[in-house]
Amino acid sequence: MKVPTSVIQVLDMVLPPHSLITGKVLLKGDHEADTELWQSLKFIDAPCCDACGFPFEFEQGEAALCLRCHAYAPAFDRARSAITYDEVSRKLILDFKHGGRTDGLKFFAAQMVRAGRDILEGADFLIPVPLHRARLRMRRFNQAALLARAIAQQIDIPYQTEILVRGKNTPTQGGQSFLGRRRNVSGAFNVRAGRQANIKDRHVVLIDDVYTTGATLTACAKTMKRAGAARVDALTLMRVVRPQEVAK
Numbered sequence: 001m002k003v004p005t006s007v008i009q010v011l012d013m014v015l016p017p018h019s020l021i022t023g024k025v026l027l028k029g030d031h032e033a034d035t036e037l038w039q040s041l042k043f044i045d046a047p048c049c050d051a052c053g054f055p056f057e058f059e060q061g062e063a064a065l066c067l068r069c070h071a072y073a074p075a076f077d078r079a080r081s082a083i084t085y086d087e088v089s090r091k092l093i094l095d096f097k098h099g100g101r102t103d104g105l106k107f108f109a110a111q112m113v114r115a116g117r118d119i120l121e122g123a124d125f126l127i128p129v130p131l132h133r134a135r136l137r138m139r140r141f142n143q144a145a146l147l148a149r150a151i152a153q154q155i156d157i158p159y160q161t162e163i164l165v166r167g168k169n170t171p172t173q174g175g176q177s178f179l180g181r182r183r184n185v186s187g188a189f190n191v192r193a194g195r196q197a198n199i200k201d202r203h204v205v206l207i208d209d210v211y212t213t214g215a216t217l218t219a220c221a222k223t224m225k226r227a228g229a230a231r232v233d234a235l236t237l238m239r240v241v242r243p244q245e246v247a248k
């Protein structure tokens with residue numbers, strides 16, 4: 001039987017080693033060696049807001065905060081992200097999340113370890129932001145859990161998917177404002193019954209794919225703090241960086 005060309009093209013796209021950006025075959029077979037990938041992405045590093053990780057153009061002194069964190073302290077202690085979410089990097093997330101392309105995971109995790117080196121120091125465990133059961137069934141995997149597992153494989157911190165659960169199946173959040181998003185996810189997360197002891201007095205790091213307004217991470221952090229966590233940080237692969245809307 002002849003395999004249709006479209007199937008070959010799909011297989012061709014999903015099988016490594018192909019560039020995450022251009023789709024071209026990588027001669028060295030390694031995303032780390034893909035110069036076009038390195039040149040196309042905007043990596044986030046210091047200087048940034050000490051609380052939410054919003055990147056600053058210039059050094060602003062130790063523990064400097066961005067406008068929004070000045071006005072409204074986030075519920076998490078510190079958040080960090082590895083790559084700016086833009087027209088180029090968006091492709092990586094879409095291929096991963098909706099296309100199921102997972103061969104970039106090692107590269108993603110390495111970048112998250114780099115960006116999160118301060119918050120990962122001394123952390124007790126990683127907790128991926130959970131999907132609601134219905135959405136998990138539809139998508140078949142939780143992209144945040146795959147990122148947490150890939151990070152755990154690179155550093156000596158375990159990840160835990162059994163503690164935090166999403167009780168409310170919130171609508172997708174695209175296009176909503178910070179306040180709209182905050183209302184939307186408020187109360188969506190719970191610590192599973194009988195699991196409070198696991199996080200009491202612990203330092204946990206929430207893991208997610210994209211930091212958009214911080215509303216989801218805020219809702220998760222509030223839940224974890226109420227359950228007794230000593231410190232809740234957040235680490236995401238990408239971050240939307242746009243002029244800040246200050247919450248009132």
Ligand SMILES: [Zn+2]
Pocket residue numbers: 049050051052053054065066067068069070
């Ligand atoms: Zn900030």
